Amino acid sequence: MRWWSVANLVSNAGTWMQLTVQNLLVLQITGSAAATGLSLSVQAAPGLLMGLLGGAAVDRWPRKVTAAVSQSVLGLVAFTTAALVAFDQLNIGILMALAGVTGLIATIDGPACALLGNDLVPTKDVPSAIAVGSLVHSVGRLAGTALAAVAVAFLGTASAYAANGLSFLFVAAVIPFLRPADASSRTPAGPPALSPAPAADTGKRPAGGTGAREGLAFFLRRPRLVALAGITGLSAVFGRNYGLTLAVLVTGPLQAGAGAFGTVSTVLAVGGMAGAVLAARLRSPSVRLVGVLAAAGGLLQVVAGFSPSLAVLLLMVLPMAVVESISDTAGTTVLQTDPPPHMRGRVLGVWRTASTTWGLAGPPLLGLLMELAGARGTLAVGGLVIAGAVGAGALWHRRRTAPAVVVPDLARALPAAAAASAAALRTAA
Numbered sequence: 418m419r420w421w422s423v424a425n426l427v428s429n430a431g432t433w434m435q436l437t438v439q440n441l442l443v444l445q446i447t448g449s450a451a452a453t454g455l456s457l458s459v460q461a462a463p464g465l466l467m468g469l470l471g472g473a474a475v476d477r478w479p480r481k482v483t484a485a486v487s488q489s490v491l492g493l494v495a496f497t498t499a500a501l502v503a504f505d506q507l508n509i510g511i512l513m514a515l516a517g518v519t520g521l522i523a524t525i526d527g528p529a530c531a532l533l534g535n536d537l538v539p540t541k542d543v544p545s546a547i548a549v550g551s552l553v554h555s556v557g558r559l560a561g562t563a564l565a566a567v568a569v570a571f572l573g574t575a576s577a578y579a580a581n582g583l584s585f586l587f588v589a590a591v592i593p594f595l596r597p598a599d600a601s602s603r604t605p606a607g608p609p610a611l612s613p614a615p616a617a618d619t620g621k622r623p624a625g626g627t628g629a630r631e632g633l634a635f636f637l638r639r640p641r642l643v644a645l646a647g648i649t650g651l652s653a654v655f656g657r658n659y660g661l662t663l664a665v666l667v668t669g670p671l672q673a674g675a676g677a678f679g680t681v682s683t684v685l686a687v688g689g690m691a692g693a694v695l696a697a698r699l700r701s702p703s704v705r706l707v708g709v710l711a712a713a714g715g716l717l718q719v720v721a722g723f724s725p726s727l728a729v730l731l732l733m734v735l736p737m738a739v740v741e742s743i744s745d746t747a748g749t750t751v752l753q754t755d756p757p758p759h760m761r762g763r764v765l766g767v768w769r770t771a772s773t774t775w776g777l778a779g780p781p782l783l784g785l786l787m788e789l790a791g792a793r794g795t796l797a798v799g800g801l802v803i804a805g806a807v808g809a810g811a812l813w814h815r816r817r818t819a820p821a822v823v824v825p826d827l828a829r830a831l832p833a834a835a836a837a838s839a840a841a842l843r844t845a846a
Contacts, residue, residue, distance in 0.1 A: 418537045418546065422553055424591040425534075428488075429557025430564060431584030435495060437565035438577040439516070442502070445574075446509050459513050463520035464773035469629035471524030472766015475532065476632070476759055484533050485592040487526035492585030494519055499578035528765035530588075535753055536597040541700060544750045548697035551746055555689045632763020641704050641755055642764065644810065645748055646771055648704070651806050652711045653772070654779040655799030656718055657741070659685060659734075661783055662799075666722070666730070666792040673727050680727075681734055688735045692742025702747035708807045710744035715803030722796030 443453045475483060498515050501507040531550075538546045568576045636642050660682075667678045714737055721733035756764045786795045 418534075418549075420591050421534055421537055421595060422549055424588040425530075425550065426553045426557050426560075428584045428588045429554050430561040431495075431581035433558045433561025434565040434568060434577040435581040437562050438569060438574055439512075441569070442507075442574055443509070443512065446507070446512070452509065456513060456516050458777065460516040460520040461773055461777060463517065463524050464769045465777070466770075467521060467524045468768075468770035468773065469633060469763065469766045471769065472528050472632055472763040473629045474525050475528045475762030475765070477762075480529055480533050480536065481592055481595065483525060484529040485589045487522055487529060488585045488589040488592070490522050491519065491526060492582040492589065494522070495578050495582035495585060499575040499582060502575040502578060503573070524766070524769060527769060528762050531753065531765060532761055533592070533595070537595060539598050540754070543754055544699040544702055544746065545697040547749050547753070548693045548699070548746045551696065551742060551749075552690055552693035555686055555693065555742075559686055629763060629766065632760060633767055635756065635760050636764055636767045639755065641751065644814075645704050645707060645751055646768070647810070648708050648711050648807060649748055650771065650775045651803050652714065652741075652744070653775045654782060655802050656711075656715055658779050658783050661780055662787070662792060662796055663721075663730075663734070665787060666724075666796065667727065669792055671724070671727050671730065677727055681731065684731050684734050685738045688738025689742045691735075692739040693746065695739065696743045696746035699743075699747060699750065702750045704748075704751055705811075707744050707748045707751070708811060710740050710747065712804040712807040714740040714744065715800035715807070718800035718803075719797045722793045722800065 439456065440453050443449075443456050447453075494515055498507065498512075501511065534546055534550060535543050564580070565577050568580060663681055664678050667673045667681055668675070671677070717733055717737045717740065721730055721737060724730035724733060752764065752768060753761060783795060783799070786798065790798060
């Protein structure tokens, strides 16, 4: 697990180096901000269209082999882009095509690597493993963004792509040496119906359907997973696009500059890492915990929306990031441990499709809302929508699962009671 975490740190840093440089590269080639957004959409589109199929492939193929091959192919794409940039042969069409290929491979690589990491620890430590992954992602993002600026300044744009290619090859080289946790140590952390023990991947798959349709049907039949998707989707659309909402709030109503928003972003990153450390102590997270944390984050967002100064906003942003990080870890744990082992790839595939949908829909909806209500109103309305929806869902669930109250048939009960009373009086007389 230590080797896997180091490999992921290197890979995340390389990925963020490439993403940072890719946006600058598109602007350099086209001079169009719209083209930059389009390149990100092209890379995300396969997750929307092919997420289910990617998850089905992960359930069907040996996990270590799948992860190693996908990492190697991603490295090849990065090296190809680096060579094209170095020899000045890259145009916007080729760049878009390479972005689409990267997104397509990621539909398989994402769930394969996520589930492989869980195989390395006993079940009781899966939440901690996911929290460590979240911490590694945050640190890698900060490091990669900073290293991208250094690499471009001293070695040129192609160096960032080459560094990302090397990071993928490093992960692929580590994977063959990883040993899954012993099956005997992987005891369930909770009741089997709620948290079945993950089994180490052996490459064998049970008989029966292994297609995307079975994964979607399984997901829709699991109320816990549907509720988790609803909570996470609302939070993603109305509460997680801080790069948009807080940027407008800081530079608009609070009348601060880009440097101030950089400070807000840093506090968000620090809070995310602190939340990941706290989340490592979780043992049996639930959808209820995710809902409570999402509602708390929504209410904090409402307060942040009415911050009278940058200092007050920073005080609100820190707990918002902590709550968000713990909620993400708890939700990911439920998502990756609730399904039986042979269904987990497809469940993650369904999730990738859903998360891509709300990831693409969120920014335009928030942009429209800010046109109507401003940055403060958008943060307040979004937070109230999240908290209100979670509260309404909790009340509906409580009523649906409350034990039924049996009401006797009064037409039969009253004469019987009268007869019993008369008999008791005669006995007493």
